[in-house]
Amino acid sequence: MPFTAKSGKFNAKINAVTMGTGDKAITIGGENVLPFYTFDEAIENAPKVGIEITDGGMEAEPECIQKCYEGCASVVDMAKKAATFEGVDFLSIRLEGGDPNGKNKSTEELIALVNDVAAAVDLPLVVCGCKNVEKDAELLDKAAAALAGKNAVILAAKEENYKTVGASAGLAYKQVVGAESAVDINLAKQLNVLLTQLGVSGQSVVMNVGTASAGYGFEYVVSTMDRVKAAALSQSDATLQMPIITPVASEVWNVKEAAASEADMPEWGNQEERGVDMEIETAAAVLAAGSNAVILRHPESVKTISTLVKELV
Amino acid sequence: MYKVTFKFENGESVEVFAGSGENLLEVARKANVAIDAPCSGNAACGKCKVKLTGGELDSKQTRHITDEEYAQGWRLSCVSKIIGDVEVLVPDIASAYRSRMKVADLGSAEELQIFEKTKNDIASAGIAFKNDLEVVEITMEEPSLDNTMPDNERLTWAVEAACGASEVKLSFAVLMKLAEVLRKSSFRVQCVVSRDGERAEVLDVLSAEEKAQVCGLAVDIGTTTVSALIIDMTNGGILAKASAGNGQIRYGADVINRIIEQQKDGGRKKLQDAIIKETLNPLIDAMCASAGIHPEQVYRMCVAGNTTMNHLFVGVDADPVRMEPFIPTFFETDSICAQDLGIHIYPHARILMAPNIGSYVGGDITAGTLASTIWNSEEMSLFIDLGTNGELVFGNSEFMMSCACSAGPAFEGGDISCGMRATDGAIEACTIDKDTMEPTFKIVGDEGQKPVGICGSGIIDIISELFRCGIISPKGKFIREGERIRHDSYGMGSYVLAFKEDAASVKDIELTEVDIDNFIRAKGAIFSAIRVMLSSLDFDVSMIERVLVAGGIGSGINMRNAVNIGMFPDIELEKFTYIGNSSLSGAYAILYSKEAEAKVADVAHNMTYLELSNEPSYMDEFVASCFLPHTDATLFPSLEMK
Numbered sequence: 001m002p003f004t005a006k007s008g009k010f011n012a013k014i015n016a017v018t019m020g021t022g023d024k025a026i027t028i029g030g031e032n033v034l035p036f037y038t039f040d041e042a043i044e045n046a047p048k049v050g051i052e053i054t055d056g057g058m059e060a061e062p063e064c065i066q067k068c069y070e071g072c073a074s075v076v077d078m079a080k081k082a083a084t085f086e087g088v089d090f091l092s093i094r095l096e097g098g099d100p101n102g103k104n105k106s107t108e109e110l111i112a113l114v115n116d117v118a119a120a121v122d123l124p125l126v127v128c129g130c131k132n133v134e135k136d137a138e139l140l141d142k143a144a145a146a147l148a149g150k151n152a153v154i155l156a157a158k159e160e161n162y163k164t165v166g167a168s169a170g171l172a173y174k175q176v177v178g179a180e181s182a183v184d185i186n187l188a189k190q191l192n193v194l195l196t197q198l199g200v201s202g203q204s205v206v207m208n209v210g211t212a213s214a215g216y217g218f219e220y221v222v223s224t225m226d227r228v229k230a231a232a233l234s235q236s237d238a239t240l241q242m243p244i245i246t247p248v249a250s251e252v253w254n255v256k257e258a259a260a261s262e263a264d265m266p267e268w269g270n271q272e273e274r275g276v277d278m279e280i281e282t283a284a285a286v287l288a289a290g291s292n293a294v295i296l297r298h299p300e301s302v303k304t305i306s307t308l309v310k311e312l313v
Numbered sequence: 314m315y316k317v318t319f320k321f322e323n324g325e326s327v328e329v330f331a332g333s334g335e336n337l338l339e340v341a342r343k344a345n346v347a348i349d350a351p352c353s354g355n356a357a358c359g360k361c362k363v364k365l366t367g368g369e370l371d372s373k374q375t376r377h378i379t380d381e382e383y384a385q386g387w388r389l390s391c392v393s394k395i396i397g398d399v400e401v402l403v404p405d406i407a408s409a410y411r412s413r414m415k416v417a418d419l420g421s422a423e424e425l426q427i428f429e430k431t432k433n434d435i436a437s438a439g440i441a442f443k444n445d446l447e448v449v450e451i452t453m454e455e456p457s458l459d460n461t462m463p464d465n466e467r468l469t470w471a472v473e474a475a476c477g478a479s480e481v482k483l484s485f486a487v488l489m490k491l492a493e494v495l496r497k498s499s500f501r502v503q504c505v506v507s508r509d510g511e512r513a514e515v516l517d518v519l520s521a522e523e524k525a526q527v528c529g530l531a532v533d534i535g536t537t538t539v540s541a542l543i544i545d546m547t548n549g550g551i552l553a554k555a556s557a558g559n560g561q562i563r564y565g566a567d568v569i570n571r572i573i574e575q576q577k578d579g580g581r582k583k584l585q586d587a588i589i590k591e592t593l594n595p596l597i598d599a600m601c602a603s604a605g606i607h608p609e610q611v612y613r614m615c616v617a618g619n620t621t622m623n624h625l626f627v628g629v630d631a632d633p634v635r636m637e638p639f640i641p642t643f644f645e646t647d648s649i650c651a652q653d654l655g656i657h658i659y660p661h662a663r664i665l666m667a668p669n670i671g672s673y674v675g676g677d678i679t680a681g682t683l684a685s686t687i688w689n690s691e692e693m694s695l696f697i698d699l700g701t702n703g704e705l706v707f708g709n710s711e712f713m714m715s716c717a718c719s720a721g722p723a724f725e726g727g728d729i730s731c732g733m734r735a736t737d738g739a740i741e742a743c744t745i746d747k748d749t750m751e752p753t754f755k756i757v758g759d760e761g762q763k764p765v766g767i768c769g770s771g772i773i774d775i776i777s778e779l780f781r782c783g784i785i786s787p788k789g790k791f792i793r794e795g796e797r798i799r800h801d802s803y804g805m806g807s808y809v810l811a812f813k814e815d816a817a818s819v820k821d822i823e824l825t826e827v828d829i830d831n832f833i834r835a836k837g838a839i840f841s842a843i844r845v846m847l848s849s850l851d852f853d854v855s856m857i858e859r860v861l862v863a864g865g866i867g868s869g870i871n872m873r874n875a876v877n878i879g880m881f882p883d884i885e886l887e888k889f890t891y892i893g894n895s896s897l898s899g900a901y902a903i904l905y906s907k908e909a910e911a912k913v914a915d916v917a918h919n920m921t922y923l924e925l926s927n928e929p930s931y932m933d934e935f936v937a938s939c940f941l942p943h944t945d946a947t948l949f950p951s952l953e954m955k
Binding site: 159163184185186187189190193194197 | 786787788792933936937939940944945946
């Protein structure tokens with residue numbers, strides 16, 4: 001008797017969420033199979049790769065990344081250049097200078113920058129906050145307003161500030177709301193429930209379920225993503241069917257394997273190679289675990305991951 | 314040395330001397346001044362407030378005290394140091410647990426009904442309500458120069474003849490008083506005899522004229538509350554019932570804090586004294602006075618308490634109970650009599666202890682399980698004892714499984730800013746108007762009693778109502794605004810139940826987001842324990858045929874609301890029954906019935922103990938349960954329909 005392979009596709013689907021507008025708009029999610037299980041069913045929207053810059057501009061970048069942006073005088077120049085790198089699907093601007101415990105830049109200053117960047121590139125945009133929940137509530141509210149009509153991703157609403165961020169990004173300005181939780185399937189689900197109860201449509205939510213650099217408690221990340229996808233697909237849990245976007249860069253470039261200079265750690269070899277390796281390894285792993293988009297920093301990593309995705313989907 | 318004066322609202326006062334820099338709470342403890350300090354003096358709970366009425370204290374203002382209160386002289390005693398002569402007022406609420414000792418009016422049929430029902434349930438399971446104690450009248454031939462048998466042999470022979478026993482033993486107490494009693498009564502006496510087949514032991518000897526009454530004492534030693542009964546051992550009749558706060562409370566609200574306290578120098582003695590000398594003996598005296606008996610007529614005692622309480626009661630080191638691998642000194646012991654522990658009853662009275670089965674499942678649960686009679690039914694029953702520790706037993710006549718979860722003191726009002734135990738002034742039930750957000754509540758106490766705080770059942774109602782009215786999110790955060798909803802300078806929301814003008818308290822009675830969060834954790838611990846225990850058996854909640862809820866906390870519990878907040882599984886409300894203090898009714902059965910005593914050991918041996926901390930899924934279930942009603946809404950279908 002001939003062997004007939006049985007398709008492992010599910011009746012449920014991950015929500016398809018569009019980021020950006022016009023020709024450059026992209027869609028993530030929409031699949032009804034496990035990550036890269038194209039043999040079960042074609043994957044409609046391949047995972048997407050974003051590149052990240054920060055309000056800190058060149059000084060905030062490690063030397064090896066600075067050289068990729070040679071000749072850029074401003075953050076806007078960097079944004080323009082970033083948009084030209086091979087494999088970039090979207091641009092993420094991280095407003096880390098807003099942190100009251102850091103540079104504590106004013107909301108006005110940062111929003112002006114967001115406006116300039118948005119005017120300079122036509123890629124879909126992701127705006128990341130400074131990680132201080134109170135400041136982010138204000139910052140991301142204003143960012144959502146400034147980017148009205150751009151269908152940007154506001155990353156992120158957390159349990160502590162979801163009311164402000166969700167109401168602004170999701171209800172008032174119809175952006176895509178990023179929902180960030182800390183590596184726990186239940187917390188991810190709870191935040192989605194809170195956002196939908198607030199009135200935000202589940203179709204315009206993407207999740208950042210939390211991440212870590214490979215080797216840093218990473219098995220929790222993988223198991224959380226695995227379980228989120230399993231609940232979304234096999235149990236048709238509508239409160240977990242949002243696509244996952246994972247900011248890899250901000251984790252990876254802070255760990256010693258990527259940050260320690262070659263002078264400090266000669267036996268570890270070239271710093272750039274190490275950093276890029278960490279970024280690629282982490283990104284590949286979160287994609288395999290179920291992320292629908294990753295945010296990276298080094299153009300080389302973007303290129304490699306983008307190629308990997310094209311080969312697999 | 315400085316003079317410290319503690320004044321009470323009833324006008325009494327206590328004066329002690331203390332050195333410079335001594336902590337006020339410590340000074341109060343040494344002077345036996347009861348200041349409620351559930352957090353053991355860690356400045357965490359804010360319960361140990363006193364009012365400075367003279368002199369000075371070096372005292373920081375903590376977050377529990379508003380500027381206004383501080384200006385009025387309110388201080389937390391645990392953060393106050395003595396720097397001079399000082400006079401403080403100890404508010405009544407702080408000494409509430411002591412004044413709460415009450416001897417129940419046995420006219421109330423409700424009280425007796427629970428014991429009657431337990432007795433009937435156990436009896437219908439085939440357990441005979443008989444014990445080995447009886448009074449035997451003995452007449453002996455008086456001795457003479459021709460009849461020179463010593464007194465003890467004379468009595469032994471006579472008892473052998475009267476009881477048909479082949480082996481008779483006289484207790485030391487009998488030997489001590491024998492000569493006097495026999496001669497005073499012309500060798501016509503009554504003996505209190507314990508009979509076991511061919512063997513008999515004479516516990517006491519009384520002259521024929523004295524009124525012989527064989528009484529027994531059943532005690533439930535709870536972490537928070539101690540309840541007791543004195544019964545007539547010949548017919549099971551209840552002669553007196555009483556309860557009081559556990560005097561150990563001032564050494565911490567939960568078992569862990571008490572174990573830490575007993576580790577200190579002289580700590581074991583201190584904790585044992587707190588339970589026996591300060592709590593049990595006064596309770597026994599009060600009950601004996603009310604029943605018109607002498608404490609020495611109490612010939613047997615049965616204690617049901619959690620493992621830690623049992624250890625502290627006996628005075629053995631409880632530290633291993635707390636430390637992995639959680640091994641207590643004993644599960645069962647039959648070697649203790651009243652005089653070993655200084656209990657104020659017949660000195661040679663045997664003390665029965667309901668057996669422990671694990672570090673966190675103790676005699677209160679085995680006694681409670683005995684009383685619940687789940688071991689005698691085919692029905693799959695879940696027995697829940699809501700206390701500082703939540704304990705669960707699930708099973709039927711074929712098997713039983715038990716586990717314990719740390720619910721924390723929230724059910725008893727601990728860790729809740731306006732929380733209190735279910736005493737006078739506690740809000741025990743509440744409804745809220747969805748449109749106006751105005752509350753209506755029921756308060757413990759006499760008509761006209763003003764609210765003082767909120768007890769466990771009140772918190773269940775309030776949270777359920779706040780959630781139903783859309784005032785709080787499933788995470789317990791405020792999402793509506795109104796006159797009764799406030800936010801402090803840190804943005805923390807709270808709901809005001811009673812403004813201070815309407816309350817018998819120094820500040821508004823409110824429930825804060827932190828309180829709600831604490832309570833959600835407590836209910837999450839209970840619900841996740843239920844789920845994990847059932848799933849370890851490959852069962853789900855639909856297989857539960859009845860739920861028996863016990864615990865002093867549960868008396869006013871609204872089962873519908875408890876399901877609404879996801880504390881209990883969403884099954885038909887008819888399946889839930891509140892069975893009162895099952896630990897005490899179990900202790901009563903063990904005391905009165907020899908067969909029940911054997912049965913509880915049998916029940917304990919047949920119970921499997923599940924250590925939840927070894928269950929990998931417990932943490933996950935717990936996080937999922939810390940949501941109203943639950944992260945997985947499909948577990949609460951009856952709420953979705955509404």
